[in-house]
Amino acid sequence: MKALRHSAFLLLATAALAQDTPPVDTSAMLTSLQQLKEKHEASTKAQQDKLIEEFAAAGANNSTAIAFYEDAIRATQFEGQNRENAQFRDWKKREGDKLKNPDLQNAARLSLNYLALTLRRAAGDKIEALIPPLMAYADQVDAGGDGLADQDLMKRPVNDNIFVRWYGIGNMLAGVKDWELTPGKTDGIYSKTILPQFRKTKDPRLLQYWDNKIQREAAQASRTTLAFTADAFDQTRKPALLWSRSQDMLLLGQRNRAIGEMFALIKNNPTHPDSGAWISKLESILQGAPAQSDATE
Numbered sequence: 001m002k003a004l005r006h007s008a009f010l011l012l013a014t015a016a017l018a019q020d021t022p023p024v025d026t027s028a029m030l031t032s033l034q035q036l037k038e039k040h041e042a043s044t045k046a047q048q049d050k051l052i053e054e055f056a057a058a059g060a061n062n063s064t065a066i067a068f069y070e071d072a073i074r075a076t077q078f079e080g081q082n083r084e085n086a087q088f089r090d091w092k093k094r095e096g097d098k099l100k101n102p103d104l105q106n107a108a109r110l111s112l113n114y115l116a117l118t119l120r121r122a123a124g125d126k127i128e129a130l131i132p133p134l135m136a137y138a139d140q141v142d143a144g145g146d147g148l149a150d151q152d153l154m155k156r157p158v159n160d161n162i163f164v165r166w167y168g169i170g171n172m173l174a175g176v177k178d179w180e181l182t183p184g185k186t187d188g189i190y191s192k193t194i195l196p197q198f199r200k201t202k203d204p205r206l207l208q209y210w211d212n213k214i215q216r217e218a219a220q221a222s223r224t225t226l227a228f229t230a231d232a233f234d235q236t237r238k239p240a241l242l243w244s245r246s247q248d249m250l251l252l253g254q255r256n257r258a259i260g261e262m263f264a265l266i267k268n269n270p271t272h273p274d275s276g277a278w279i280s281k282l283e284s285i286l287q288g289a290p291a292q293s294d295a296t297e
Helices: 002-018 026-058 062-078 084-094 102-122 127-143 145-149 162-167 186-201 205-223 227-251 255-268 275-286
Strands: none
Touching (some): 026 062, 062 084, 102 127, 102 145, 102 162, 127 145, 127 186, 227 255, 255 275
């Protein structure tokens, strides 16, 4: 009897499951979903704006930046441990000299500024609006020298730095387009974001970029004690940079000047590894190929 009741119950349950519910109001549901989507987007935007403001404020100067860095260390490495305060104080005492190092302080400040810029890009800011602060940022990084470049905060991708891990916002930076993620890679910042915009708008600052880059790399080569490095710059690297400069000169509409400089580079550097490709490129230009930059950076 008990088995029969159990079977009857199963049959009734199965029959109930087999029956669909009444039709949904598709129009009303779509309207609700649109409202929920807009609410979610507004909430996300508000959160992004708040984070951008916080990181920019923390990166206002070296003092605020290194204090924020210490807070991040405490939250990610010591929070929840036994004797948390004592262990953090011990760490801070051990790292005292390092925390006073201007290179680390500059790295903390600059990486926070770059994180704020990256969040702006992820939030939908247009590239053209970000060009001025990006250029100012890149100038500061380049002026920082090797001590700054060697800091982990400048070498680690911004979507995996200590501040992002502390706030748990790596998902906000996923898939950001036309953007260099490593704060210390100024060449990447230019090649992925700034130069494409300059080429798109035919901005004459293209040539200034190459002049500055050649000057900077020449200074680096002159500081080395290795004759091979200096010779490699003069014989290989500098001609390649000048060739890239001539490609952007062509794009800017200075055809005759660009052709003259390309021909001089080929003539004066017959053994350059790229000489064959340069000859082919110049031949195609002389035969009427449209202006198109193939600059590598």
